[in-house]
Amino acid sequence: MFQKHFTFNVLDTHLMIFSKNLNNNIVLHYSTETTDKINTFLSINPSSTNLKSLLQSHALIITTGHTNNIYIAAKLISLYASTTEQHLISSKKVFDFTIFKDPFLWNSIIKAYFSNGKYTESLELFNNMWGFNVLPNQFTLPMVFSAIAELGLVDFGMEVHGLVSKLNLVEENSAVGSSLVYMYAKFGLMGNAYKVFDEMPVRDVVSWTVIIKGYVENGESDKGLECFCLMYKNEEGGVRPNFRTLEGGFQACGNLGALVEGKCLHGLAMKSGFGSYEIVQSSVLLMYSKCGSVEEMYRSFCEVDEKDLLSWTTVIVVYARDECIGECVDMFLKMLGSGISPDGMVISCVLSGLGNAMMVSEAKAFHGFIVRRNYDDDHMVDNALLAVYGKLRLLNLAEKVFNGGSGQNTEAWNVMVNGYWKTGLEAKCVNLFREMQYSGIESDINSLISVISSCSRLEKFQLGQSLHCHVIKNLMLGNVSVANSLIDMYGRSKNLTLSWRVFCMMNDKDVVTWNTMMSSYIGCGKITKAFDLFDEMRAESYKPNIATLAILLSASSQVSSLEKGEKVHQYIKEVGFGENTLLATALTDMYAKCGQLTKSREIFDSMEKKDIVSWNVLISGYAMYGEANYAIEMFKKMEQTEINPNELTFLAVLSACAHAGLVEEGKSIFSRMKDYSLMPTLKHYSCMADLLGRSGNLDDAEALVLSMPIAPDAAIWGSLLSSCKIYGQVEKGIRIAKHAIESDPENDGYYIAISDLYSSVGMWKEVEMVRKIMKDRKVRKEVGWSTV
Numbered sequence: 001m002f003q004k005h006f007t008f009n010v011l012d013t014h015l016m017i018f019s020k021n022l023n024n025n026i027v028l029h030y031s032t033e034t035t036d037k038i039n040t041f042l043s044i045n046p047s048s049t050n051l052k053s054l055l056q057s058h059a060l061i062i063t064t065g066h067t068n069n070i071y072i073a074a075k076l077i078s079l080y081a082s083t084t085e086q087h088l089i090s091s092k093k094v095f096d097f098t099i100f101k102d103p104f105l106w107n108s109i110i111k112a113y114f115s116n117g118k119y120t121e122s123l124e125l126f127n128n129m130w131g132f133n134v135l136p137n138q139f140t141l142p143m144v145f146s147a148i149a150e151l152g153l154v155d156f157g158m159e160v161h162g163l164v165s166k167l168n169l170v171e172e173n174s175a176v177g178s179s180l181v182y183m184y185a186k187f188g189l190m191g192n193a194y195k196v197f198d199e200m201p202v203r204d205v206v207s208w209t210v211i212i213k214g215y216v217e218n219g220e221s222d223k224g225l226e227c228f229c230l231m232y233k234n235e236e237g238g239v240r241p242n243f244r245t246l247e248g249g250f251q252a253c254g255n256l257g258a259l260v261e262g263k264c265l266h267g268l269a270m271k272s273g274f275g276s277y278e279i280v281q282s283s284v285l286l287m288y289s290k291c292g293s294v295e296e297m298y299r300s301f302c303e304v305d306e307k308d309l310l311s312w313t314t315v316i317v318v319y320a321r322d323e324c325i326g327e328c329v330d331m332f333l334k335m336l337g338s339g340i341s342p343d344g345m346v347i348s349c350v351l352s353g354l355g356n357a358m359m360v361s362e363a364k365a366f367h368g369f370i371v372r373r374n375y376d377d378d379h380m381v382d383n384a385l386l387a388v389y390g391k392l393r394l395l396n397l398a399e400k401v402f403n404g405g406s407g408q409n410t411e412a413w414n415v416m417v418n419g420y421w422k423t424g425l426e427a428k429c430v431n432l433f434r435e436m437q438y439s440g441i442e443s444d445i446n447s448l449i450s451v452i453s454s455c456s457r458l459e460k461f462q463l464g465q466s467l468h469c470h471v472i473k474n475l476m477l478g479n480v481s482v483a484n485s486l487i488d489m490y491g492r493s494k495n496l497t498l499s500w501r502v503f504c505m506m507n508d509k510d511v512v513t514w515n516t517m518m519s520s521y522i523g524c525g526k527i528t529k530a531f532d533l534f535d536e537m538r539a540e541s542y543k544p545n546i547a548t549l550a551i552l553l554s555a556s557s558q559v560s561s562l563e564k565g566e567k568v569h570q571y572i573k574e575v576g577f578g579e580n581t582l583l584a585t586a587l588t589d590m591y592a593k594c595g596q597l598t599k600s601r602e603i604f605d606s607m608e609k610k611d612i613v614s615w616n617v618l619i620s621g622y623a624m625y626g627e628a629n630y631a632i633e634m635f636k637k638m639e640q641t642e643i644n645p646n647e648l649t650f651l652a653v654l655s656a657c658a659h660a661g662l663v664e665e666g667k668s669i670f671s672r673m674k675d676y677s678l679m680p681t682l683k684h685y686s687c688m689a690d691l692l693g694r695s696g697n698l699d700d701a702e703a704l705v706l707s708m709p710i711a712p713d714a715a716i717w718g719s720l721l722s723s724c725k726i727y728g729q730v731e732k733g734i735r736i737a738k739h740a741i742e743s744d745p746e747n748d749g750y751y752i753a754i755s756d757l758y759s760s761v762g763m764w765k766e767v768e769m770v771r772k773i774m775k776d777r778k779v780r781k782e783v784g785w786s787t788v
Contacts, residue, residue: 051083073098074108081112088116101132107139119147123156138169142179149186157183174200178207185214190223205239213248221255224248232268243274250283254290262287263296278306285311289318307338313346320353325362328353344380351381355388363388364397379409386412390419395428414447421450429454430463437470445479452485461493468502480508484516491520511545518548522555530555531564544571546580553586557593565590581607585614592621597630612643620652628660635669644676647684654687658694666691686716693723698732705736711743721753725760733757745777 058076066072073094080090095101095109106129113122126144129136136144141164148157161170161180169176177200184193197203197211208231215224228249232241241249246269253262266275266284274280281304288297301307301315312335319328332350335342347370354363367385370376376385382401389398402408402416413436420429433451436443443451448471455464468486471477483506490499499520506513514537521530534552537544549568556565569587577583584607591600604610604618615638622631635653638645650673657666670688673680680688685708692701701720705712717740724733737754744750751774758766 051087054079054083067097068099070098070100070102070105074105077105077108077112081116088112088118101134103129103134103137103140106134107137107143110140110143114143114147119150122147123151123153135167136164136169138173138176141169141176145176145179145183149183152187154187154189157187170196170200174202174204174207178204178210181207181210181214185210185218188218190214190218190220203239205242205245208239209242209245209248212245212252216248216251216255221252225252225256225258225261228252228265240272241268243269243277243280246274246280247283250280250287254287257291259288259291259293259296262291266300275303276305278304281305282311285314289314292318292322294318294322294324307340309335309340309343309346312338312340313343313349316346317349320349320356323353323357325353325357325359329362329366342375344375344378344384347375347378347381348384351384351388355391358392360392360394363392367397376404379411383409383411383415386415386419390415390422393423395419395423395425410441411444413441414444417443417447418450421454426454426457430458430460445476445482448476449481449485452482452489456485456489456492459493461489461495464489464493465498477502477505478507480506480510480513484510484512487513487516487520491516491523494524496520496524496526509542511542511548514542514544515548515551518551518555522551522558527555527559527561527564531567544575546577546582549577549583550586553583553590557586557590560594562591562594562596565594579608581609581611581614585611585617588614589617589621592617592624595625597621597625597627610641610643612646612649615643615645616648616652619649619656623652623656623659626656626659628656628662628665631656632662632665632669646676647678647681650678650680651683651687654684654691658687658691661691661695663691663695663697682710682713682716685710685712686719689716690719693719696723696727698723698727698729702732702736706739712740714744714747714749717743718749718753721750721757725753725757728760730757730760748774 054076061067061072061076076094077091080087080094091109091112095105098105106125110122110125110129113119113125122143126136126140126147129140141160144160145157148160164170164176170180177196180196181193184190184196193211193214197207200207208227212224212227212231215221215227228241228245231239231245246265249265250262252258253265262284266287269275269280269284281300284300285297285304288300297315297318301311304311312331316328316331316335319325319331328350332342332346335346350366351363354366370381370385375381382404385401386398389395389401398416398419402412413432417429417433417436420426420432429451433443433447436447448467452464452467455461455467464486471482471486476482483502486502487499490496490502499517503509503513503517514533518530518533521527521533531552534544534548537548549572552568553565556562556568565587569590572578572583572587584603588600588604588607591597591603600618600621604614607614615634619631619634619638622628622634631653635645635649638649650669653669654666657663657669666688670680670684673684685704689701689705689712692698692704698720701723705716705720717736720736721733721740724730724736734754734757737750737757740747740750741754751770755767755770758764758770
């Protein structure tokens with residue numbers, strides 16, 4: 001375009017006009033050779049120039065007296081600015097030495113600085129331009145507003161907006177309006193941005209693209225998509241979306257998970273001929289990945305002409321996220337085969353996928369691959385390895401990575417602290433956090449929460465209070481998750497005063513905050529206060545979630561409060577949570593523990609989906625109230641479903657049989673544990689020993705206990721000895737008591753039991769001998785006491 005204007009005749013005219021302005025009687029004359037050289041100079045492409053030829057051209061311009069020609073000066077400014085950033089000073093000197101400066105020359109110098117990212121300097125030049133009473137035009141203002149946006153100068157931007165409004169440039173030129181929309185969008189002031197956009201009499205594709213992308217980048221993708229649809233529907237002034245507009249539309253669809261709209265947009269892109277554009281292909285791929293459409297994502301990936309690292313990473317991330325590990329690893333290997341080297345991000349994604357799928361062997365093998373390819377020098381890879389080994393509970397391997405040469409960066413320390421907490425190594429979590437503080441390493445929110453929770457589990461509440469001070473000192477109490485962990489810690493320590501104080505100091509509470517405070521009250525036996533807090537929570541317009549209601553139902557079960565349980569049940573009906581399996585199970589448990597077995601069974605039968613916990617709760621309820629036949633009936637019904645009984649199921653049924661004296665049923669059920677590959681625990685053996693002992697089958701009880709693969713505990717020996725005493729089986733009781741004393745020589749109860757058995761048959765010498773053995777072994781009888 002410039003070449004069209006800068007022909008010889010036009011240049012001649014401009015030079016003559018300029019000369020006449022300086023001196024009405026003087027006209028510049030120059031040779032044809034000089035003219036040709038100047039024309040050649042004006043046609044130079046900035047991207048093909050070099051400093052040497054530029055300096056030669058500049059020397060010619062000076063010697064031929066053309067230094068004050070505005071168009072030549074503007075070309076010099078542009079060429080110097082395009083060489084290196086250091087030669088901006090040369091552009092400035094050319095500008096300064098030009099006597100007459102019109103808007104075109106001011107725009108040239110402003111553009112020189114703006115194009116090199118010197119936004120502050122370009123705005124200073126704009127101020128100087130205004131100071132010299134040279135009015136900006138439609139070419140000046142887009143650069144000025146963009147520079148203001150990049151620097152975040154909100155007040156100055158509004159001031160300039162006010163000044164140029166008087167010139168009517170916003171209404172007259174769409175480029176000025178678009179740059180204003182961009183500026184306000186960059187500030188996050190979408191209300192102002194839309195107001196400017198709405199007042200523009202003429203909107204071109206740039207205007208629409210700027211407002212659409214502005215909404216998307218400010219987290220209002222729904223409005224961005226609305227604007228896109230409005231633009232396409234109206235086809236205002238023949239304006240159609242370009243590839244940049246489509247990019248904004250795809251971003252909006254991806255953020256919203258709007259798969260149907262995204263597919264429509266994809267069709268539009270193909271129809272309008274933009275489907276082959278690299279940026280459109282990448283946007284389509286990213287949109288499908290965000291929408292979770294794996295098939296469409298893979299199809300669009302195959303359509304990408306130039307597959308770069310970002311394209312491969314997008315696909316691998318989705319496969320890793322969806323735990324499609326085979327496809328994830330396959331794509332990674334194909335990427336390597338295509339000659340693209342992975343970065344820390346894509347390797348971390350593969351590791352994360354292996355960790356999420358709990359694939360231990362594969363994670364170790366991939367670690368070996370990382371080491372062989374020397375990818376382990378990347379901190380991001382090291383941190384991903386730490387996270388994966390932490391998730392797989394392989395802390396010994398995580399420690400090796402952490403203690404390696406490049407492992408100990410700030411994020412690595414925090415990942416290790418979090419990993420120790422997640423795997424139940426609370427002491428190591430606290431110690432490593434303490435070491436972090438001594439080393440001056442900054443902790444993140446997750447590690448802080450981990451160490452507070454670790455102190456809570458370890459009951460190191462004094463250390464927890466020190467962490468509370470650390471939180472306050474570092475202004476982290478405003479973080480909701482940190483404050484929630486403090487409430488929980490103080491609740492576990494029974495310090496409800498501090499727990500309540502933290503709760504009241506929080507400005508931004510979430511549902512977890514209320515749940516944690518309720519749990520603290522319940523843990524301290526303050527059930528009524530927990531329910532009062534539930535009422536207050538609803539009064540303050542917080543919506544209780546499933547966890548809230550499960551907590552309250554559990555509390556009602558603990559104190560067998562039917563009134564409170566029914567209150568929660570009524571709320572569940574009101575909000576429509578009745579079909580939730582967790583809540584239905586909690587209701588079944590609550591009504592059973594409150595003695596309402598009919599209601600408990602009614603809720604259980606109404607459940608569409610029953611899990612193992614649901615069955616166990618009902619069976620335990622029947623067992624608790626001695627309804628052994630119903631417990632066995634439910635056990636048999638459960639066996640007819642796809643849900644297999646677990647250890648707790650068998651324990652509940654055996655307990656019911658023991659209380660009802662159903663020996664044969666108990667034996668049958670106990671023997672069926674092996675059918676489900678379940679190993680009886682001490683509690684199962686204890687139930688059977690109690691069942692056999694109570695029914696007088698002492699021989700079977702003794703044989704069972706002596707054949708146990710695990711050592712009997714005090715409960716089992718105590719149950720057998722009690723049965724022997726009830727049925728007068730002195731000889732057997734003495735024999736069992738001797739076994740019990742051998743297993744636990746310091747348990748005074750066994751000595752007392754055998755002493756009682758000896759005395760019941762008049763064996764006083766043996767009684768004295770037992771007392772002597774107790775004295776020799778320094779076993780003391782515990783003193784009984786009563787609260788009555």
